[in-house]
Amino acid sequence: MTDKAMPLDDIRVVDMTHVWFGPWCTMMLAYMGAEVIRVEPPWGGIDRLSQSGVFGGVPYTFHHLNLNKKDVTLNTKNEEGLEILKELIKKSDIVVQNMSVGAMERMGLGYDVLKELKPDIIYAALSGFGQTGPYKDRKSYAMIAEAMSSHTRLTGDGVDPEGPPIEMAQAYGDIGPGTMAAFAIVSALRHRDRTGEGQMLDLAQLDIMTSFNTAITLWQLGQMTPEEMRKKSPGGGIGGLFKAKDGEWVRIGAYSPNAVDTMRKLFDDDEFNKEKLEKYVTEHTSKEVVDLLVEARLPVAPIYQTKDTCADPHLAAREMFVEIEHPKAGKYKAINFPFKMSKTQPEIQSPAPLLGQDNKYVICDLLGKSEEFYEELKKKGVISWT
Template identity: 35%
Template sequence: MNKGALSNLVVLDLTRVLAGPFCTMLLADMGADVVKIERPDTGDDTRQMGPFVNGESAYYMNLNRNKRGVTLNLKSEKGKKIFLDMVKKADLVVENYRPGTMEKLGLGYEELRKVNDRIIYAAVSGFGHTGPYKMKPGYDIIAQAMSGLMSTTGWPGGEPTRTGTAMGDVLAGLSCAIGILAAVNSRELTGVGQKVDVALVDSAVASLEIINMIYLVEGRVPQRIGNRYESTYPYDSFKAMDGGLVIGAANDKLWQSLCEVMERPELAEDPRYLRVRDRVSHHEEIKPVVEEWTEKHTVEDACRLIDQAGIPCAPIMSIDQVTSDPHIAGDREMFVPVEHPVAGKTTLTGNHIKLSGTPAGIRTASPTLGEHNREVFGEMLGIGDTDLQLLRSEGVL
């Protein structure tokens, strides 16, 4: 039976909210035993954040499926000792506190490696664990602003624009998973763990591939240019009768095909539009020409005709369309039902990394607060029911 590609890894997951939990969600989807450790009584802040179903947070449910959940008060001496005992038996610790928080608790990487030098310690933070800004609080919007991502998203003459999802968090979560798995490979070679330090800001900076190079090499500061692309045209959005679509006629051949589809063969030979660089220079003329054609069609018809000619194109889909798309929701299984004890049957976003031999999957719903205290503390540390009750009454669990 497939237990997942990471079924040998035990993860102590101290992460909260989005970036960290997104990372450990990916590990859990791929079979790691992720033990989410939450504050007693309240737990992860996202348990109180919408959207809700039957009073249960779908924010939390999505990011914490496939994890086991325990409570532990890391400020109590008994809680610290229990945590250190768990570290001895774990492969990974992942946290997304402000830098220095774990050190203040006496649970920084230097302390943890003393009890288990194979432990891999991964930290996600706004600005990283080094440098003058390291103590600044760093939400997603801060990373989008400071990385330059907002400055290059949006329309000429318009305002810098935030990408419509917490992209800084997502990029950092993905990047932290890469760092963790690279450290796991390295541990096979060296026998020891190490610390992985991923910042939201750095992750957003790294995503600005060509944008950074335009400035670093040409000295030109990239601006907001709407939906078109710096290096080719037509590669942009266009209005149809009933909505919008995008066309990626990125090379000369695709441009010629598009002229045929539009029944405008003369444009294909127009010297103003002959080569990629010509079309980029004349993008302001080409957009209305293409739009004159698309506006006479529905999105569906325009996409079908362009698609038949082998030209990349797509409708600009809204979330309700995406979630019911036969390819995305169907074959690619990007939306997956799960049965939750309180919320009932709920649909979550599926795992997008498709492995042929050890496919990822959604096996269990997110834990209720402390759901696995008995199971995890019993299995890992041999703590019995009487002791658990005592620890609970003392506020340790």
């Protein structure tokens, strides 16, 4: 826990996100010190309710994506709930949401309304396909954006160009766009602080995943796929994924001319190539291979299972895992924020919030409502509590 000044500690975010894309984005802002208040329906967001990998009542992904946040429940389909949300927006700097296009407008909270509530509001509308264009009404998840930005096909091509497409592990179609969304928001904040102007940010998973794909620049320049390029100009590197004698796998990447020279000197063979490396690896344990190539200062890594990543001494030395305690899931080692900043080091301040844990703070302390009013909201089911 720290009380040091953080870059966003005078910023309040109304977080109307769900699943991965939006929550990851707002968690970045929370890490940097913003007061991020997740607004959930009294029955809980769809990401809280998912039933796989549940710990302390919520799925592990909810724990992963919602650190350092506060949580209020408000039924925005109820007039009073919506009114309270509007009051909260008036006292905030940023609204982030990743509902399907049109849901905010149906709620009566389009950008025109948000601007009236708070003229310099920064409104980040995250979506699958953007707020405009022929596909804007389509719903989306990471794998939808990965598919259409051609990452799924390219991942399959990396294994076998004739084989099926392969989905990327994890949800990089959420985490990548979520990180970019945080960058867009912080840039908009800088603009607001210089000019007093807020703005709307239309941030689409598909646009952002498209921007990540270098194969598109290859196609635009040369109308070829990475596979065709590799056949045409294989490059001079020596590397790949290889299975060692002990059954473990290693990744080797000697791709620069210097690295190739080092590899050839190491094996005292001017003709040393990928095939010879593969043979060498099959005759040695993964540790022997890694130790040898690390010593030679060549890029190499054992291919870890998640449990190995968690046990790695280097990551421990970098303090990438810190013990925290969730009131219902108990103690566990959470992943620390992955930057090292010499003045404003982000830290885990709190575990993923319980549903409505900050109802009273938001409604009574922040918005100045009475205890009686608060109790009435509870009775009417406008809010819920854990």
